[in-house]
Amino acid sequence: MTATSKQILVFDRIVRSTHWLIAVGIVATWFTRHARGAWHEWLGYGVAAVLLLRLLWGLIGSRHARFADFMQSPLATIRYARKWWAGTAPRFLGHNPLGGWMIVTIWTTLAVVLVTGYLFTTDRWFGIEWVIETHAISTWVLLGLIPIHVIGVLLASYRDREHLILAMIHGRKPEVIDGQTDPSGTSAIKPR
Numbered sequence: 001m002t003a004t005s006k007q008i009l010v011f012d013r014i015v016r017s018t019h020w021l022i023a024v025g026i027v028a029t030w031f032t033r034h035a036r037g038a039w040h041e042w043l044g045y046g047v048a049a050v051l052l053l054r055l056l057w058g059l060i061g062s063r064h065a066r067f068a069d070f071m072q073s074p075l076a077t078i079r080y081a082r083k084w085w086a087g088t089a090p091r092f093l094g095h096n097p098l099g100g101w102m103i104v105t106i107w108t109t110l111a112v113v114l115v116t117g118y119l120f121t122t123d124r125w126f127g128i129e130w131v132i133e134t135h136a137i138s139t140w141v142l143l144g145l146i147p148i149h150v151i152g153v154l155l156a157s158y159r160d161r162e163h164l165i166l167a168m169i170h171g172r173k174p175e176v177i178d179g180q181t182d183p184s185g186t187s188a189i190k191p192r
């Protein structure tokens with residue numbers, strides 16, 4: 001039987017809104033890639049602005065928004081993955097260490113897409129084959145990472161018996177599930 005406790009706020013408004021804005025922005029930028037006018041570029045600049053805000057928030061934001069909260073060393077992440085596989089991994093209120101690396105990989109790939117897209121609009125880099133090729137290839141890598149990310153979210157939701165998609169919408173998670181809480185202790189963040 002699954003015993004869950006009260007719901008507490010884990011992901012603040014900036015984490016949630018930047019997540020969905022980046023997701024929608026990537027889809028919109030993709031669909032305008034051959035559109036007439038500068039829609040593609042302007043949507044891309046919008047995504048870049050939201051990404052910059054989210055990265056800044058990773059330094060100064062609320063507890064589970066911070067890199068320091070969800071980034072662990074590669075060794076600790078491998079240890080976590082082994083435990084996850086064996087079904088003995090501790091529960092994390094914020095992103096778990098595997099999720100943390102996935103998130104940073106997505107952000108880094110997105111940054112490559114954005115920078116190469118921008119470079120291609122400048123006099124210095126326009127028309128250079130490898131620039132637009134890197135833009136296209138990094139886009140494909142990004143489009144490959146997204147379904148892996150969503151599958152990871154669904155698997156983690158199933159394994160940890162919590163609804164992560166809802167958590168990314170309203171920001172709350174059960175404080176304790178089956179007696180398991182965050183290894184670093186629990187506390188709700190201040191509403192923002």
Ligand code: HEM
Pocket residue numbers: 015016018019022023024026027054065094095096099103106107146149150153164165166167168
């Ligand atoms: C273009 C599409 C997407 C991108 C680039 C993306 C990227 C990300 C990133 C970077 C994070 C970390 C959030 C943060 O701390 O700011 C994240 C978390 C999350 N994403 Fe997405 N995402 C995408 C689509 C989706 C979709 C379609 C879903 C749901 C079906 C989803 C569900 C989630 C959830 C539940 C989390 C929190 C996971 C956790 O608790 O560790 N994402 N995503």
Ligand code: HEM
Pocket residue numbers: 025026029030033034040041042043044045047048113114115116117118119120121132135136139
């Ligand atoms: C989420 C962000 C973005 C995605 C997913 C994306 C994706 C793509 C893709 C798939 C192409 C087609 C490449 C090809 O024809 O081989 C493209 C073309 C291009 N992108 Fe982006 N892009 C993004 C952001 C940007 C940004 C920020 C800029 C510039 C400010 C930009 C500028 C361009 C330009 C100039 C082209 C060439 C258009 C053409 O062939 O007429 N992109 N982009």
